[in-house]
Amino acid sequence: MQNDYLTKISRRMQSVQSPIVPTVADLIKATPDTISLGQGIVYYGPPAAALKNALRHEKDLNQVYGPVEGKPELIDKIKGKLVAENNLSVNDDRCIIVTAGANMGFLNAMFAIADPGDEIILPAPYYFNHEMAVRMLNCKPVRVATDKNFQIDLDEIAGAITNRTVAVVTISPNNPSGAMYSEKSLREVNRLCREHGIYHISDEAYEYFVFDERRHFSPAGLEDSNRHTISLFSLSKAYGFSSWRIGYMLAPSHLRETMKKIQDTNLICPPAASQYAAIGALEAGRAYCDEKIKLIADNRKLVLNELKKLDCYVNGINSNGAFYVFLHLDTGRADMEVVEQLICDFKIAVMPGSAFGMVDACYIRVAYGALDKSTIEDGMQRLINGLNSIIR
Numbered sequence: 001m002q003n004d005y006l007t008k009i010s011r012r013m014q015s016v017q018s019p020i021v022p023t024v025a026d027l028i029k030a031t032p033d034t035i036s037l038g039q040g041i042v043y044y045g046p047p048a049a050a051l052k053n054a055l056r057h058e059k060d061l062n063q064v065y066g067p068v069e070g071k072p073e074l075i076d077k078i079k080g081k082l083v084a085e086n087n088l089s090v091n092d093d094r095c096i097i098v099t100a101g102a103n104m105g106f107l108n109a110m111f112a113i114a115d116p117g118d119e120i121i122l123p124a125p126y127y128f129n130h131e132m133a134v135r136m137l138n139c140k141p142v143r144v145a146t147d148k149n150f151q152i153d154l155d156e157i158a159g160a161i162t163n164r165t166v167a168v169v170t171i172s173p174n175n176p177s178g179a180m181y182s183e184k185s186l187r188e189v190n191r192l193c194r195e196h197g198i199y200h201i202s203d204e205a206y207e208y209f210v211f212d213e214r215r216h217f218s219p220a221g222l223e224d225s226n227r228h229t230i231s232l233f234s235l236s237k238a239y240g241f242s243s244w245r246i247g248y249m250l251a252p253s254h255l256r257e258t259m260k261k262i263q264d265t266n267l268i269c270p271p272a273a274s275q276y277a278a279i280g281a282l283e284a285g286r287a288y289c290d291e292k293i294k295l296i297a298d299n300r301k302l303v304l305n306e307l308k309k310l311d312c313y314v315n316g317i318n319s320n321g322a323f324y325v326f327l328h329l330d331t332g333r334a335d336m337e338v339v340e341q342l343i344c345d346f347k348i349a350v351m352p353g354s355a356f357g358m359v360d361a362c363y364i365r366v367a368y369g370a371l372d373k374s375t376i377e378d379g380m381q382r383l384i385n386g387l388n389s390i391i392r
Contacts (some may be wrong), residue, residue, distance in 0.1 A: 002091045002223060003137075008218045010098050010239060012135065012136060013136065014382050015135050015276050016132050016135045016136055017128065017131070017132060017355065019102075019128070019129075019132070019187075020128060020351060020352065021038070021039055022348055024036075024038050024039075024343075024351060025038075026338065026350050027040070027339075027340060027343045027344075027349065028259050028308070028326075028343060031278045031344060031347060032350055033347055034343055034347040035324050035347065035348050035375060035378060035379040036367075036379075037347070037348060037349060037350050037366045037367050037368065037370070037371075037380075037383065038216055038349040038350055038351050038365075038367060039238075039244055039367060039370065040237075040323070040367050040369065041174060041324075041367075041370045042237060042238075042240050042292070042293070042296065042322065042323070042370060043292075043296075043369065043370050043372060044054045044240045044252065044292045045240040046047060046239055046240050046241050046244065046277065046280075046281055047239070047280070047281055047284035048284075049228055049280040049281065049283055049284040050239070050241070050244075050277040050278070050280040050281040051277060051280070051283070052280055053277060053280030053283070054273050054274075054276040054277040054280065056276070057272075057276045060172070060272065060276070060381065061272050061273050061276075062106070062142070062349060064099045065268055065269050066270070066272055066275070067254075067269060067270055068260045068263050068268070069095070069096070069097045069098060069256075069259070069263065070096070070097065070098025070248070070261060070269070070270050070275060071270075071272070071275045071276075071279075072285065073279060074098055074275045074278055074279050074282075075096050075098065077278075077279055077282040077392050078096050078233075078248050078331065079096060080097070080132060081282060082096075084251060085286065086207075086218040086220070086221060087218070087221045087268050088218055088220050088221050088231075088250065089221075090250065091265045092253060093226040093227070093252065093253055094220075094226060094250055094251065094253055095250075095251055095253050095255070095256040095259070096248055096249070096250055097248065097249050097251065097256075097259050097260075097263065098246065098247075098248045098270045098275065098278075099246075099247045099248060099249060099263070099267075099270065099279060100245040100246070100247070100267055100270060100271070100274075101233035101234060101236055101245045101246065101247045102203060102205045102232045102233065102236070102248065102249075103129050103133075103246035103247075103330075104245075104266070104267065105232040105233075105247050105249035106129070106130055106133055106201070106203065107133045107136075107266075108249065108259055108262050108263060109167075109230050109232075109249070109251070110133050110134060110139065111137065111200075111258075111262045112251075112255050112259055112262060113140075113166050113167060113199055113230075113255070114134075114137055114139045114166050114167070116137070116138035116139065117138065117140065117164060117296070118139045118140070118165070118166045118382035119139065119140045119141075119142045119162060119164045119165045119166065120139055120140070120141055120142065120165075120166065120167050120168075121142045121144055121160050121161070121165060121167070121168040121169065122134075122141050122142065122143055122144070122158055122357065123144050123145075123153075123157070123168075123169070123170065124143045124144065124145060124146060124356070124357035124358060125141070125146070125147050125150065125174075125176050125177050125326060125353065125356035125357055125358050125363070126141075126169070126171070126356060126357045127171055127175050127176070127203065127310060127356070128173075128355045128357075129183055129192060129266040130169055130171075130203075131357060132361055133212055136277060137298065138241070139166075140164070142160050142165070143201045143357050144156040144157055144159075144160045144355070146177075146179075148181065149226070149229040149318065150174065150177035150179040150326065151181065151185065152170065152178060152181055152185050152189065153194065153257070154185065154188050154189065158192060161192075161196055161287065162197070165196070165198050165202070166198055166199060167193075167198055167199040167201050167205060167230075168189055168192070168193055168198065168199075168200055168201070168255050169201045169203065170200070170201070170202055170203065170217075170219075170244050171188055171205075171206075172186065172202075172203075172204070172321070173207070173210060173216070173320070173321025173322040174206075174219075174321065174322060174324075175205070175206065175322055176324050176326050176353070176356045176365040177318065177319065177324065177326040178319030178320065178321055178322045178324040178325055178326060178350070180210065180216075180321040181322040183215075183217040185221060186217055186219045187219070188217070188333060189366040190219045190222050190225055190228075190229060192248070193228055193229075193363065194224060194225070194228050197228075198228065199228050199229070199230055199273050200219060200225075200228060200229045200230070201230045201231065201232065202218065202219045202229060202230070203232045204216070204218060204231060204232060204233055205232065205233065205234040205236065205237055205293075206238075206294070206321060206322040206323075206337055208237075208238040208286065208290070208293060209237065209238070209293060209296065209321055209322050209369075210320070210321050211297055211300060211319075211320055212320050214320050214321065216321075218231060219231070219349065220250055225252045226252060226265040227254070227379070228252065230249060230250070230251045230255075231249065231250040231251075231254070232247065232249050233248050233249070233250075234246060234247035234248075235278055235281055235282075236245065237369075238286075238289040238293070239281045239288070239289060240292070241277075241278070241281060244271075244274040244277055244278070245260050245274060246270065246275065246277070246278045248276075295372070295373070296368070296369050298321050298373065299323070299368045299369070299371065299373070299376050300319070300323065300368060302316060302368075302373070302376060302377065302380065303325060303366065303368045303376070304318075304319070304325070306380040306381070306384055307325065307327070307380075307384075309384055309385075310384060310387055310388060311347065311388045312329070312330065312331075312387055312388055312391035312392070314327045314328060314329055314330070314387070315333070315390055319371040323367060323368050323369030324365055324366065324367050324368075325365070325366045325368070326353065326356075326364075326365050326366075327363060327364050327365075327366065328353075328361060328363050329361075329362040329363070329364065329387070329391050330362075330391065331390075331391045333362060333390070333391075334354075334356065334362065334377075335352035335353050335358075335362045335363060335364060336352045337352050338352075338362060338391075339351070339352045339364065341390055342382075342383070342386045342387075342390070343388070345386065345389075346382045346383070346385060346386035346389075347382060348379055348382035348383045348386055350364045350365060350366050350367075350383070351364065351367070352364060352365075353365060366383065
């Protein structure tokens with residue numbers, strides 16, 4: 001007789017959704033010549049200075065572990081960037097921790113501030129890995145609605161706060177909607193969190209991807225934000241650094257020792273080679289990113305113009321940030337059914353909105369950061385044809 005424990009699976013993990021990116025990737029793999037408007041990556045790689053700096057320190061890539069919170073020289077580069085670009089003060093009230101991507105920063109934050117049963121408020125659409133991390137820790141994700149333009153609703157957030165709430169999460173520019181939250185809204189969320197004694201977790205991974213003369217705003221720059229604001233940043237998107245897995249977080253200093261416990265257990269220290277590469281990338285600076293993002297800005301214009309040609313009804317075409325458009329399709333069909341048909345019949349891939357918490361209607365996310373002009377033109381024509389055929 002087989003013992004039950006040999007086949008046991010954690011109950012909390014059974015409540016976690018399956019990661020959608022590999023699910024859609026399997027469909028793409030099974031359908032040759034599919035163009036992907038699915039995964040959220042950019043078309044370019046890191047600056048030459050990144051690899052050059054990693055190779056320059058080849059002798060240091062030995063078996064000696066580095067500091068848990070990251071190499072001091074990288075932290076110094078990050079501090080300079082936060083001061084110069086985000087207008088943030090980095091003093092004794094705050095600490096910088098280098099992480100293996102912004103996803104790890106979010107998980108670190110959850111471990112540090114939340115206990116089982118605590119509640120995390122996630123304005124929807126939200127980033128699926130945030131919701132997954134919350135559930136993995138036996139905490140409760142509390143979904144709150146945004147308006148028709150995917151802007152946060154302060155009344156919705158305030159009404160969702162209970163005595164178990166420990167944080168409100170904002171993502172601006174937003175994945176998956178491409179919406180940028182206004183400075184006024186972010187100020188109000190930060191104030192609300194301070195007044196209720198809860199944390200404001202601000203995910204700013206797409207801070208450089210801002211269009212239409214909009215301006216990125218970091219809530220940690222607000223007065224009286226030091227003790228309750230946790231800011232997450234990443235090199236993955238802007239520097240084409242996804243596989244190098246380097247992000248960083250700016251957190252209240254009272255969380256430093258707790259964060260170090262978490263990081264030491266989960267990672268020990270950020271990978272040395274990736275940290276040296278990150279130093280090189282930050283030395284190349286934002287000018288490298290801005291030059292590359294010009295093509296993505298052109299892609300955005302093309303995508304928005306093409307979507308206007310749709311005969312079927314959609315909503316959500318406007319997008320001021322990141323490199324996504326989040327479409328509400330006027331259909332009774334399930335979003336994953338639409339995704340599968342687009343791949344199988346039209347060889348174009350997108351992501352289903354239900355992965356991002358939009359389960360009451362059919363939504364899809366279109367990502368346009370990874371393709372050159374000719375491929376994005378072909379891909380958009382396939383998407384237009386597919387949606388006009390499927391949504392009747």
